Every structure is written in C-alpha cells, then in structure tokens.
Amino acid sequence: MQLKFILNIVSRFYPEVPSVIEDGVFDARTLNSVREFQRRFGLNPDGVVGPITWAKLYEVYRGIDRNTSIPKPPPPAGWVRPVYPGHLLRNGSRGESVRIIQFYLNIIGRYYEDIRPLTPDGVFGSLTEAAVRQFQRLFGLNPDGIVGPLTWNKIFDVYEALQDGVSGGNPPPPPPPPPPPTEVPLPRCFTTPPYPGTLMRQGSTGENVRLMQQYLIAIHRNNQDVPAPPWDGSFGASTDTAVRAFQRQYGLNSDGIIGPLTWARVVEVYNRICEGNPIPPSGGTPPPGGNYFNYTVVAGDNLWTLGQRFGTTMQAIMDLNGLTNDLIFPGQVLKIPRGTASAALTPSPQLANRPYPGMFLRNGSHGDDVRFIQQNLVDLRALNPDLPSITVDGIFGPRTVEAVRSFQRWQGLVADGVVGPITWYAIVDKRNLIV
Numbered sequence: 001m002q003l004k005f006i007l008n009i010v011s012r013f014y015p016e017v018p019s020v021i022e023d024g025v026f027d028a029r030t031l032n033s034v035r036e037f038q039r040r041f042g043l044n045p046d047g048v049v050g051p052i053t054w055a056k057l058y059e060v061y062r063g064i065d066r067n068t069s070i071p072k073p074p075p076p077a078g079w080v081r082p083v084y085p086g087h088l089l090r091n092g093s094r095g096e097s098v099r100i101i102q103f104y105l106n107i108i109g110r111y112y113e114d115i116r117p118l119t120p121d122g123v124f125g126s127l128t129e130a131a132v133r134q135f136q137r138l139f140g141l142n143p144d145g146i147v148g149p150l151t152w153n154k155i156f157d158v159y160e161a162l163q164d165g166v167s168g169g170n171p172p173p174p175p176p177p178p179p180p181p182t183e184v185p186l187p188r189c190f191t192t193p194p195y196p197g198t199l200m201r202q203g204s205t206g207e208n209v210r211l212m213q214q215y216l217i218a219i220h221r222n223n224q225d226v227p228a229p230p231w232d233g234s235f236g237a238s239t240d241t242a243v244r245a246f247q248r249q250y251g252l253n254s255d256g257i258i259g260p261l262t263w264a265r266v267v268e269v270y271n272r273i274c275e276g277n278p279i280p281p282s283g284g285t286p287p288p289g290g291n292y293f294n295y296t297v298v299a300g301d302n303l304w305t306l307g308q309r310f311g312t313t314m315q316a317i318m319d320l321n322g323l324t325n326d327l328i329f330p331g332q333v334l335k336i337p338r339g340t341a342s343a344a345l346t347p348s349p350q351l352a353n354r355p356y357p358g359m360f361l362r363n364g365s366h367g368d369d370v371r372f373i374q375q376n377l378v379d380l381r382a383l384n385p386d387l388p389s390i391t392v393d394g395i396f397g398p399r400t401v402e403a404v405r406s407f408q409r410w411q412g413l414v415a416d417g418v419v420g421p422i423t424w425y426a427i428v429d430k431r432n433l434i435v
Contacts, residue, residue, distance in 0.1 A: 003049060005110050006057050007033050014060075016040055025205050026234055081156050089147040093124040101147055104159050105131050111162060112138055119206035119233075126193065127207040184217045184231045189274035192267055192413060192422050200258040204235040212258055215266045216242045222273045223281060225249055249281040251355070261356050264421035268429055277333065279429060295383065297332040312337045361419035365396040373419055376431040377403045383430070384410055 004022045011019040011033070017040060018033045031047040038045040041056050049057075085097040099122035109115035114134045118127060129145040136143040139154055147155075196208045210233035220228040226246045229239040240256040247254040250265055258266075272279045277294040295306070303314040303326045314326065316337045328334065357369045371394035381387045387410070388403045401417035408415040411426050419427070 003057075004030065007037065010037065010057070010060055014040055081160070084149045084152045089124055089152075091124055091126065091129045091145065095122055098122045098124045098128070101132070101152070101155065102128060104155050105135060108135065108155070108158055108162065114138065117233075119208075121206065123196065123207070125207050125211065126188070127210055184214055186218050187211070187214050187270060190271055190412065192264075192271075192426075195260045195263045195421070200235055201256065202235050202237065202240045205233055207233065209233050209235045209239070212243075212263070212266060213239060215270050216246060218270055219246065219266070219273065222278055223249060225281065250279065260421045261358075264356070264425050267422070268425045272429060295334050295336045297328050297330050297334060302326065303328060306334070306336065356421045356424045361396055361424075363396055363398065363401050363417070366394050368394065370394045370396045370400070373404075373424070373427060374400060376427045377407060379431050380407065380427070386410075 004020045008019050011017045017037045020030050020033050034049055035045040035047045043053060082100050089098055099120045102118040102120040105115055106117055109117055115131050118131055132147055133143040133145040141151055200209055213229045213231050217228045220226050226249055227242045229242040244254045244256045250269055252262055269279050303317055307314045320335045320337055361370055371392055374390055374392040387406050390399050390403045404419055405415045405417040413423060
C-alpha cells in the first residue's frame with residue numbers, strides 16, 4: 001500500500017509514470033508503473049523495488065513534498081467515527097471491527113513506516129497484533145497488542161489529526177527509505193496459528209503469506225536446503241521455490257501450494273526446532289544422540305516418575321542432562337536415556353511420515369486412518385499415562401474422541417476431539433519421540 005501511495009503521488013507530477021490502484025497487490029499495472037519510474041529516473045527498468053529504487057522513490061517524493069502541498073485523502077463523505085465495539089480485540093478475533101482497525105492502521109501506516117501494511121480481511125492474526133503493538137509504542141500506550149477502548153480511540157484520534165492537518169498543517173514527514181530486511185524476527189514458539197481456509201500459491205498476497213514466509217525463514221536457519229524467501233507478504237517466485245523445497249524436505253507433494261497440510265507441517269517443523277528436537281528431513285538421519293530421546297516436561301512430572309515411566313533411573317536422567325538437583329519445570333526439554341526404556345515400553349514400530357489423509361477424522365469415522373491414530377495414541381500413553389486407554393479397532397467412537405481431546409489439551413491445541421492436519425501431525429511427531 002505504501003509503495004502504491006507514493007507511486008500515485010509521483011504520477012501526479014510525472015505523467016509518464018502510470019497511476020495504480022491502491023489495493024496492496026503488486027500486479028502487472030504496478031510492475032509497469034515501477035518500470036516507467038525507473039526509466040524516467042535513470043535506473044535499471046527491471047520492475048523490482050529494491051533499496052536503490054526505494055531510495056529514489058522517496059527522494060522524488062520528498063522533493064514533491066518540499067515544493068507542494070501533498071493532498072491528504074479526505075474522510076469518506078458522511079464519515080462517522082466508528083464506535084468501540086464494547087469488547088477487546090486481540091489475536092484470534094474476527095469480524096467487521098477487526099477489519100475497520102486494519103483499514104485505518106493502513107492509512108496511518110502511510111505516514112509511520114514502522115506500522116506495516118495489513119490485509120483488511122477481518123482476521124486478527126500475528127501481523128495485525130504486531131501492527132497494533134507498534135502503533136501503541138509510537139503513541140505512548142501499553143504495547144500489549146490488544147485493542148481496547150484506549151487504543152481504539154487513539155487510532156481514530158490519530159486518523160482525524162492526519163486529515164485535519166493539526167501538526168503544523170501538514171501530515172507527518174514521510175518515512176525514510178526502508179532498507180532491505182536484515183533480520184526477520186522469529187515466530188512465537190509452540191503456537192499453532194489456524195489455517196486461514198484458502199490455498200496460497202504464486203500470486204497470493206497478504207498477512208498469511210507473510211506469516212508463512214516468516215516461518216520458512218526461521219526454518220532456513222536450521223535447514224539450509226530450504227531457501228529463505230523474502231518477508232514481504234507477496235507469494236512470488238522465491239517464495240514458490242522455498243515452499244517446494246520445504247515440501248520435498250519434509251515428505252509432502254512438492255506443488256508449491258500452501259494448503260492445510262503444508263501449513264500444518266511448516267508450523268510443526270518450526271515448533272520442533274523450538275523444542276530442540278528438529279524433525280529430520282525425509283530420508284535424513286536423526287540428530288546425534290541415539291542413546292536417548294528428548295522429552296518435554298509437563299506439569300506433575302518429577303525425575304522419579306519419569307525414571308519409572310521410561311525404565312531408567314532418576315540418577316541416569318540427572319547425569320545425562322548435567323543436573324545437580326532434582327528440580328525440573330514444565331516446558332523443560334530433558335534427554336531420557338533409552339537404556340531399558342524400549343523394553344519397558346514395547347511401543348509398536350515407528351509409524352512416522354504417513355501423510356494426513358486429507359479429511360477430518362471424527363466421531364463416526366472408521367478405517368485404517370482411524371486405526372493408525374488409535375495406535376499412536378495407545379503408544380503415547382508411555383509418555384502420558386493420563387491419556388485414556390482405547391481399543392485399536394479402526395472405529396472412531398466416544399472413547400477415541402475423549403483420547404484425542406485429552407491429547408489436544410496436553411499439547412495446547414483446540415480440544416475439539418477432531419483429527420485435522422494439525423492434530424494428525426502433532427500426534428505422529430509426539431509419538432516418534434519414543435521410537
């Protein structure tokens with residue numbers, strides 16, 4: 001949006017630069033406008049907005065601003081200040097109130113570079129939360145990423161100030177040229193952002209594309225065979241290449257499309273990196289340490305019960321992890337000696353890398369896929385005896401529903417008792433910790 005806003009300002013004074021539609025999509029018209037701008041100002045007309053083109057765009061923009069009054073977009077005819085909806089808006093919220101906030105943050109972001117452009121889709125995701133936090137920092141509010149009445153009203157105070165020109169009769173100065181990104185922040189660990197419900201492929205744009213790019217960049221730091229895409233919210237050729245490489249590396253169909261399976265697998269691979277127990281690429285070998293497996297401590301665990309559960313001793317666990325006392329805490333990742341554990345647990349053979357069947361498994365489902373999940377859940381009782389015991393019969397009945405819900409609560413997932421792609425891969429990956 002910021003690029004198109006500036007191109008349209010430049011177009012008013014340099015007619016050879018075509019105007020564009022300010023919709024946040026880098027389409028053929030935008031490509032042509034960028035190329036004509038580059039030709040007009042002696043740059044390589046490749047249509048790519050890199051640091052040199054950005055710098056020239058802002059140089060021209062600032063020159064116009066110094067010599068003319070750049071018009072501000074007027075409020076819509078009959079504009080009425082939106083009323084606070086009466087409830088907090090936060091990560092996970094949806095609806096028209098979220099879309100309103102996204103729309104006005106985009107307008108404010110034209111003048112404040114630190115507020116990144118959003119897709120006004122009414123879905124309050126991690127990028128909307130980041131934009132809200134940055135707005136709050138800029139205007140002296142508590143940067144909690146939540147839109148309550150103070151933040152809601154401040155957004156419209158700032159918007160009205162920009163329209164009225166209260167800061168000296170002009171909008172705030174234009175931001176400096178954005179440098180190429182040097183450090184992309186890591187996504188939040190151990191979260192499972194919901195699949196947005198639409199396929200993402202080359203040509204897609206928006207917040208969800210940018211979120212997947214952020215995950216892939218983080219995965220690249222652990223697996224160099226997955227190239228790092230740009231972090232720009234635009235699903236171009238580089239993002240397509242990164243997605244295909246990820247899919248090849250982690251046992252998916254390499255079609256370059258992010259559907260529910262790829263989305264869930266990207267998130268799961270990253271969360272396992274956070275856990276310190278990365279999923280090896282397909283055909284690869286597990287990380288060093290074949291004499292132990294990693295276990296994430298949950299509430300109620302202690303070293304003695306872990307020793308009993310896994311057929312080892314408290315002292316062996318302490319020695320392997322370099323512990324000087326028996327204090328452990330939820331979320332801590334411990335190395336558990338295999339020792340006699342495999343004999344004590346006698347889990348079934350490894351069941352990893354079976355792909356998600358492409359449909360939800362729920363109460364009433366039946367067949368081999370149900371049997372597969374049931375066997376995994378039975379084996380997982382070795383890690384968590386609180387999981388209900390079930391019969392491996394291929395029939396998804398009430399007892400299996402309760403076992404799935406119990407697993408989902410254990411892993412911090414939505415406890416709906418339905419096995420979708422996220423729960424499927426969570427069960428398989430957790431089960432393989434004891435293989």
